[in-house]
Amino acid sequence: MVCNFAVLQLCIYTVMSRMDYFRFVLLTVLASFIEDSLAISCVVDQFSVKNGFDHKRYSGKWYALAKKDPEGLFLQDNISAEYSVDEEGTMTASSKGRVKLFGFWVICADMTAQYNVPDPHIPGKMEMAYKGLASYLSNGGDHYWVIDTDYDNYAITYSCRRQKDDGTCDDGYAIVFSRNPRGLPPNIQPIIRQKQEEICLSEQFEPVLQSGACP
Template sequence: MGKIPIFWEINIQSDFFKDLSSNERAHCRHRMESSKLALLLVILYCVERGLCGSCVVDSFSVKEDFDPKRYAGKWYALQKKDPEGLFLQDNISAEYTIDDDGSMTASSKGRVTLFGFWVVCADMAAQYSVPDPGTPGKMFMNYQGLASYLSSGGDNYWVIDTDYDNYAITYACRTQKDDGSCEDGYALVFSRNPRGLPPAIQRIVRQKQDDICMAGQFQPVLQSGAC
């Protein structure tokens, strides 16, 4: 038997409601609205569960077969998502070098405001290690401020994506929530060119920002040559 035409369905429903009293019609409509609301809540729950699952830090993918030799050289930060506390504010750049033993080191610069009023160009140094050789894009970074008033420490350094010649997106989560999503983290969008990225690459970057659950959280980084 073929599918009932839509206008028949409408007529059937209309005839059905005609045979009911006003109270019965109101009751039926109420039950239908309740069913729609229940269905909507189920859909919203499923969407929420899906979004939460995708924001688990350990589920984020990084650049496959990351090649530090191709990554080496000068990069300029164009966008950033800050962590909690003190962080470089603008004119951020980093130069990566591959040492004789194959390990990667970096020297970086950027302006920072200290004590709420003192704006200085901070010089930093960093050394990178690869905890799992099977995932070279997931590194750990030890960093040191090259002045007594600058902090030192360690963070994850994940290269989420790069084409080596134009752009790179790096990510670090410092603390995680109980559900595995990030409580406090930061990310940077780098470019080989301090003047910006072409539109096609900007679209790729926006997608990657969404992939790490940071869409809409980035702010532009001024590159004025101050450092």
């Protein structure tokens, strides 16, 4: 009788152990499936921008607080941009920032830009034509995507200059802007970090000095 009871206990223990094992395997597979389904895509064309972007609310002055640089020459620090919208709805900007030329010459550069919206259903995705107001500064065109903004405190913009064959970005840049050159409210920081992850640039930003060198 005791022997039979012991065997029964062993059988129950074995069955329960197998059930726990299968349950563990099932949960592992399920967790992997959920993780894959929630994975952030780094394909540029799948990045989301500010829904219903309002150019007029965006107008005014912004200060860069952090940036991820592209390849080549780019504004170094004390970066600011002032946006305006004319009667026809076209947005333009004048921007300033320090730039290092020829590896040693640091100056305050003035740039201008004009923006157009290729698809009126996605006003947050713009094309930017920019030029430097001096002959040694670059001219050209880039995407200008407003990934997110609350218009009053922060904005994060993105541009991919060159894509890889798989649709991910091979050369791009992004800027975190603030209305206040001294920084952003603490409650905004988690939003910024989330948006940096969504454009696959988490931990690639560096702070931008705002010392008033280019008023």
